[in-house]
Amino acid sequence: MPVVFEVDVDPYLQARRARHMQGSISLAKFERLVDALSRADGDVDVDIQFGHGVSGKAQAQFQLGLSATLIAECQRCLGEVNYPISSDKTMMLVKDKEALAKVPEEFEPVLVEEDKLSLMSIIEDELLLSLPLMFKHDACHMAVTAKESDEEEFEVRVNPFVVLSELKSKK
Ligand SMILES: [Zn+2]
Known part of the structure; x- marks a missing residue:
């Protein structure tokens, strides 16, 4: 049976069951991500x-591994650039804002107040964080003298930190 990531899960229950979920999701399902890409082709492999x-308090958590190859527009030559990303993080579940502040630095805190977690939005947030400030070929044939002002504008538009902080301020 294929693993379904689209259904929200109770992460505390999944932690007690030591559940392992592995599969792939079409990148086209992540609207915010697709906005930053030139094509929504391909999948993200999720683990x-x-x-x-293992440390003292046995805090519920999950390991999130992602890998994908994104197709975006090179900001120098406007050609397509393949951009492989991979990330592996340990997300620590916390029930309230107080606990949020106590999460050690090596973990990524995830606030889950009602035993319900959207894996899709967690995955999309991580994908957005993996984006570069600017897509470009490693060795682009276009000169580096592209209009810097255009680049700055682009960085502001796709910078995932800006996107995330906007989201947070909406809550
Ligand atoms: Zn290029």
Whole structure:
């Protein structure tokens, strides 16, 4: 049976069950991500391992591994550039804002107040964080003298930190 990532899960229950979820999701399903790409082709491979930390307090957490190849527009020559991304993070589940502040630096805190977590939005947030400030070929044939003002504008538009902070301020 294929793993379904689209259904929200109770992450605390999944942690108790030490659930492992592995599969791939079409990139086209991530609207915010697609906005930054020239084509929504391909999949992201996802590997999620729920469990509890080995350190003292056995905090519910999950390991989130992602890998994908994004297709975007090179900001120098406007040709297509393949941009491989991969990330592997340990996300720590916290129930309130107070606990949020206590999460050690090596973990990524995830606030889950009602035992319900949208894996799709967590995955999309991580994909957005993996984006470069600017897509460009490693060795682009266009000179580096492209209009810098255009580049700055582009950076502001796709910078995932800006996107995320906008989202946070909406809540
Ligand atoms: Zn280029």
